[in-house]
Structures are given as structure tokens and as C-alpha cells.
Amino acid sequence: MADGTAIERRQSRVTAMLLLPTTLWFLLLLVMPLAVVLVFSFGERAPAGGYEAAFTLEQYANLPARLTAFTNTLTLAPLGTALCVIIAYPLAYYLAVRAGARVKLMLLVLVIVPFWTSFLIRTYAWIYILGGRGIPRLLDMVGIEDLRLINTPTAVLIGIVYGYLPLMVFPIYVSLEKLDKRLLEASDDLGATPLRTFLQVTLPLSMPGLVTGSLLVFILLMGEYLIPALLGGGKVFFVGNALVDLFLQSRNWPFGSAVAIALVVIMLVAIAAYLALVGRERTRSDASLI
Amino acid sequence: MRLYAAFIYLFLYAPIALIVLFSFNAGRHAASFECCSTAWYPRTFQNTFLIEALTNSLIVAGTVATLATVMGTMAALALQRVRGPVRVAFDVLTYIAIIIPGIVIGIATLVALVAAFDALNPLIAALWPGGPEGAPRLNLGYGSVIAAHTLFTMALVIVIVRARIQGMDQSLIEASADLYATPWGTFRQVTFPQILPAVLAGFLLSFTFSFDDFIIAFFVAGSKTTLPIYIFSSIRRGITPETNVIATVVLGFSLTLLIAAQVLMRRRARGAGGGGAAP
Numbered sequence: 170m171a172d173g174t175a176i177e178r179r180q181s182r183v184t185a186m187l188l189l190p191t192t193l194w195f196l197l198l199l200v201m202p203l204a205v206v207l208v209f210s211f212g213e214r215a216p217a218g219g220y221e222a223a224f225t226l227e228q229y230a231n232l233p234a235r236l237t238a239f240t241n242t243l244t245l246a247p248l249g250t251a252l253c254v255i256i257a258y259p260l261a262y263y264l265a266v267r268a269g270a271r272v273k274l275m276l277l278v279l280v281i282v283p284f285w286t287s288f289l290i291r292t293y294a295w296i297y298i299l300g301g302r303g304i305p306r307l308l309d310m311v312g313i314e315d316l317r318l319i320n321t322p323t324a325v326l327i328g329i330v331y332g333y334l335p336l337m338v339f340p341i342y343v344s345l346e347k348l349d350k351r352l353l354e355a356s357d358d359l360g361a362t363p364l365r366t367f368l369q370v371t372l373p374l375s376m377p378g379l380v381t382g383s384l385l386v387f388i389l390l391m392g393e394y395l396i397p398a399l400l401g402g403g404k405v406f407f408v409g410n411a412l413v414d415l416f417l418q419s420r421n422w423p424f425g426s427a428v429a430i431a432l433v434v435i436m437l438v439a440i441a442a443y444l445a446l447v448g449r450e451r452t453r454s455d456a457s458l459i
Numbered sequence: 460m461r462l463y464a465a466f467i468y469l470f471l472y473a474p475i476a477l478i479v480l481f482s483f484n485a486g487r488h489a490a491s492f493e494c495c496s497t498a499w500y501p502r503t504f505q506n507t508f509l510i511e512a513l514t515n516s517l518i519v520a521g522t523v524a525t526l527a528t529v530m531g532t533m534a535a536l537a538l539q540r541v542r543g544p545v546r547v548a549f550d551v552l553t554y555i556a557i558i559i560p561g562i563v564i565g566i567a568t569l570v571a572l573v574a575a576f577d578a579l580n581p582l583i584a585a586l587w588p589g590g591p592e593g594a595p596r597l598n599l600g601y602g603s604v605i606a607a608h609t610l611f612t613m614a615l616v617i618v619i620v621r622a623r624i625q626g627m628d629q630s631l632i633e634a635s636a637d638l639y640a641t642p643w644g645t646f647r648q649v650t651f652p653q654i655l656p657a658v659l660a661g662f663l664l665s666f667t668f669s670f671d672d673f674i675i676a677f678f679v680a681g682s683k684t685t686l687p688i689y690i691f692s693s694i695r696r697g698i699t700p701e702t703n704v705i706a707t708v709v710l711g712f713s714l715t716l717l718i719a720a721q722v723l724m725r726r727r728a729r730g731a732g733g734g735g736a737a738p
Contacts (some may be wrong), residue, residue: 172720180642183642184537184540184541185537186481187533187534187536187735188533188534188537188538188541188545188549190530190533190534191530191533191534191549191613191617194530194606194609194610195552195556195610195614198568198571198606198607198609198610199555199556199559199567200552200563201571202564202567202568202570202572203559203567205567205570205574206563206566206567206570206571209570213596220570220574256467259460259463259464260463260464260467263460263461263463263464267460267461268464273662274541276464276468279471279472280469280471282714282717283471283472283475285667285713286709286710286714287687287690287706287710287712287713288671289671289673289687289690289691290478290690290706290709290710291474293478293690293694293698293702293706294474294475294477294478294706295474296694296698297474297477297481298473298474298477312667331470331471334467335471336472388558388560391560392560392561392562392563392672392674393464394562394673395673395674395719399694408521409560409562412562412563412566412678413562415676416566416569416570416678417678422570425566426566426570429562429563429566429567432563433559433560433563436560
């Protein structure tokens with residue numbers, strides 16, 4: 170018995186030691202920094218930039234000064250996510266259901282490869298394509314004149330879809346791949362139209378992948394900086410661009426901290442609302458299946 | 460349907476092909492293309508700033524991947540034995556580290572480190588044996604980039620390795636213990652070979668993340684430059700054919716890494732499969 174507790178004590182010591190570095194990292198580089206940002210958001214800007222201790226809600230009251238950044242983010246991030254879903258779904262469906270077994274793996278790898286190469290470089294390629302000598306020039310030849318693409322919301326949306334499409338295809342593919350193909354046959358045998366089969370069988374069963382994919386993309390988009398910086402040209406900017414400006418250029422740390430806190434809160438609320446909505450839809454469609 | 464898929468692949472690869480093509484520009488300006496010359500390649504590699512940025516990025520990414528893999532795997536192994544509030548706290552912290560946008564992590568690290576350094580530097584100077592003049596000053600630099608990158612990648616490794624541990628056959632570990640293997644022996648001979656693919660995947664993901672990350676490094680690198688920061692500022696200065704050469708080299712590098720990883724994993728999988736089939 171004494172032997173057993175000795176072993177247990179030894180084991181818990183090993184466990185504690187294994188967890189020690191991660192715990193330190195979490196405390197010093199996650200909990201403490203976020204706490205500092207929270208404290209700073211109630212402070213005042215020092216005359217030379219940076220932070221001066223205070224307790225005021227002034228920074229939060231001042232948030233409407235950056236309203237455009239928030240409205241841009243909150244329209245273009247959900248819109249970009251939705252576009253990714255719409256464009257990724259047919260491809261994921263093709264890969265999971267239609268593509269032959271031989272080419273499937275190859276095609277799948279080809280979707281993922283771009284995601285593993287530099288995001289910065291892939292985004293900057295679009296400066297060429299959307300710029301004056303790219304697509305607008307081609308359109309000019311066929312008679313559509315003076316179309317401006319670069320530095321517009323459209324350019325930012327194209328950048329978003331291009332950057333995050335692989336991240337959306339993959340989870341949808343995984344859930345479609347797991348789907349029992351006999352269910353589709355059964356639905357067909359029972360006289361359902363392909364559309365009805367899709368809406369009542371395929372789509373509900375692929376919801377987990379769709380939800381995972383859209384959460385991944387949405388979360389990354391909420392903090393996006395590079396795409397608006399490169400393709401929005403200072404005209405279409407996100408909260409991320411406002412944050413870079415506040416911390417690195419104008420050095421207004423307390424206000425920047427308030428903007429960062431607001432961004433995280435809005436993001437968490439949006440995720441919670443989305444999950445609640447999806448959960449309700451899911452129980453409703455389950456009920457309709459019965 | 461097939462046509463649609465073909466169109467998407469064109470959409471995914473045309474911009475990359477364009478960059479590669481433009482790196483063989485014979486002209487002096489990036490905006491117009493004259494076919495074809497490799498003249499920009501040697502010129503680019505004589506750029507010492509670029510070489511320095513590339514070296515920095517490789518060192519940072521290598522360190523980050525090693526730290527994150529070791530620490531994350533250690534934590535994942537320990538967490539299977541932990542229950543209750545400690546476990547919940549760890550789960551929550553892991554997901555917070557993954558969910559919080561990179562830009563917020565960058566800002567938080569910047570602000571916290573600057574505050575900490577402002578407090579610590581006078582203290583170090585006062586306590587330094589050789590007098591305040593010779594005292595080292597803590598500053599933003601590679602250390603802070605490594606620390607901030609390791610936070611996110613470590614959380615990623617924890618999630619990946621834990622998923623693998625949960626999918627593992629627990630009876631093997633019990634069998635090993637029944638056969639009087641020491642805990643270390645069980646780990647080395649049973650657990651580790653099984654989680655190895657997840658550990659390797661975690662390492663590669665961490666390396667790629669760190670090598671590719673712009674936004675966190677932008678905030679916490681101080682006066683130092685990593686490759687993405689260098690590329691970003693050269694885009695800001697105006698794209699030259701040199702930028703395209705760098706881009707092509709980076710693309711080639713990550714592609715090589717990806718293929719190497721693929722080959723490695725496949726050989727591993729086959730080796731493990733063969734070993735398992737042997738009586």
C-alpha cells in the first residue's frame with residue numbers, strides 16, 4: 170500500500186514537471202499579456218505615446234472614431250466566409266463523391282499545397298492581376314472600360330476567397346467523405362429529386378464540416394491585416410489595419426487596447442450567436458427528418 | 460462538375476504561376492514583362508539584407524518548431540492523466556491561444572514585454588556587478604518573436620498529439636506495464652512510436668506557421684527583420700523583379716519541404732504497417 174502511494178506520488182511529480190513549461194508559457198505569454206491589454210484599455214495615452222496609468226472609460230467611449238474599420242470587418246468577414254462556403258462546397262462535393270479514387274488524393278493535396286505556401290506572396294500576386302495592367306486591361310480590350318478593381322471591396326473579397334478557400338474545402342470534404350453513400354441511393358430510390366436529396370440528406374449531414382470550416386475562416390478574417398493592406402490600398406481597411414496604425418504609427422496604446430478588446434468581444438459574441446443559430450437549425454431539421 | 464473543379468484549380472494556381480513567370484523577367488521593371496532571363500536571380504542573392512532576413516526566419520522557425528513540439532508533446536502526454544480543474548484550465552487556455560486572432564496576440568505580447576522590460580531593465584542595471592554601463596538591456600528581438608510564435612504553435616501541437624493519443628490502443632500500454640516495462644520503457648517503445656506521426660505533423664505545422672507569419676513578428680520583432688517582414692516592406696517600397704525572385708524561391712522551398720514531409724510520412728506509415736504485420 171505504501172508502495173502504491175509512492176508510485177502515485179512519483180507519477181504526479183512527473184506529470185507536474187511535464188506540464189511546467191506549457192504552464193509558464195500560458196501564464197507569461199497569454200494570461201499576463203491579455204491582462205495588460207485589459208488594464209491599458211482603461212488608461213490614458215501618455216503625451217509622448219504609450220501608456221499612462223488611469224482609470225477611465227474614455228477609450229471605450231471613443232470607439233466610434235474607428236467605426237468604419239469595425240463595419241468593414243463585420244460586413245466583409247461574414248461575406249467572405251459565405252463566399253468561401255459557396256465556392257468551396259461544390260469542389261469538396263466533387264472530391265468526396267464524384268472524383269475517382271486514383272486522382273482523389275492528388276487533387277486533395279493540390280488544394281492544400283497553396284495554403285502551405287506563403288500567404289503574403291499569394292496575396293501580393295493579386296496586386297498584379299487586379300492592378301491596372303491586369304484584368305482591367307483585358308476587359309478594356311473587349312470594350313469594358315475604366316473598371317477599377319484594386320483597392321476596392323471586391324479586390325479584398327477576391328483576396329479573402331483566394332487565401333482561405335483551402336481551409337474551407339478541407340473540413341467540408343472530410344464530412345462529405347464520411348457520409349454513407351447508400352443514403353443518397355436510398356433517397357433517390359424513394360423518388361426524391363436530386364435537389365431534395367441534397368437539401369434533406371447531403372447538406373444536413375455535411376453541416377459539421379461546414380460549421381468547422383466557416384468558424385476557422387471567420388476567426389482568421391476577424392483579425393485580418395494583410396489582405397486589406399495589400400489589396401484594399403488604405404481605402405478598404407479592417408480592424409487589424411486600425412490596430413497596426415494605433416500601435417505602431419500613432420502609438421496610442423490605451424485606445425488601441427480598447428479596440429483590441431472590443432474586437433475579441435465582438436468575435437466571441439458572433440461565434441456564440443452563430444453556433445446557437447446552427448444548433449437550433451440542426452435540431453429543427455432533425456425533427457423534420459423524423 | 461469536373462469543369463468547375465478545373466476552374467477552381469486554375470484560380471488557385473494561376474497567380475502562383477504568374478509570380479514564377481515574372482521572376483524570369485529580363486526587363487528592369489516589375490510592371491512590364493520581357494521574356495526571359497535568370498539575370499535577377501544572382502542579383503537577388505547578393506542582397507545581404509535579404510540573406511539576413513532569410514537566415515533569421517530559418518533560425519526562428521527552427522527554434523519555434525522544436526520548442527513547441529517538445530513542450531506541446533510533454534503537455535499532451537501529461538494531460539491524459541490529469542482530471543478536474545487543472546484539466547479544464549488547460550483546455551480553456553489551449554483554445555484561447557488558438558482562437559485569439561494573431562494580431563491581438565502580437566499586440567498583447569508587445570505591450571506586456573515593453574512594460575516588463577521597462578520595469579526590469581533599471582533593476583538589472585542596478586544589480587549588474589560591472590556597473591550600470593555594462594549591463595545588458597532586455598529588448599524586443601528574435602527572443603520575443605520565438606516566445607510569441609511558440610505560444611500558438613504549442614497549443615496546436617497539444618491538440619494534434621492529444622487527438623492521436625485518444626485514438627491510440629490503450630491496451631498496448633497496459634500490456635507493456637503488465638510485462639514489467641518501466642514507464643520510460645513503455646513510453647520509448649510503445650507510446651512514442653505511435654504518436655510519432657502526430658509529433659512530426661506538429662513540428663512541420665509549427666515550422667511553417669512561424670516561417671510564414673507576418674503579423675505577430677511585425678509587432679514584436681523590434682528592429683529585427685524576418686523574411687515576411689522583408690517581403691512586405693519591399694512590396695511597400697514598390698515591387699521589383701527581385702520581389703518575384705524571392706517569392707519564387709520561397710515557394711520552391713515550401714514545396715520541397717512539403718514533398719519531403721509527404722515522402723517521410725509515407726515511408727513511416729509503410730514501415731509501421733510492415734512491422735505490425737510481422738508475427
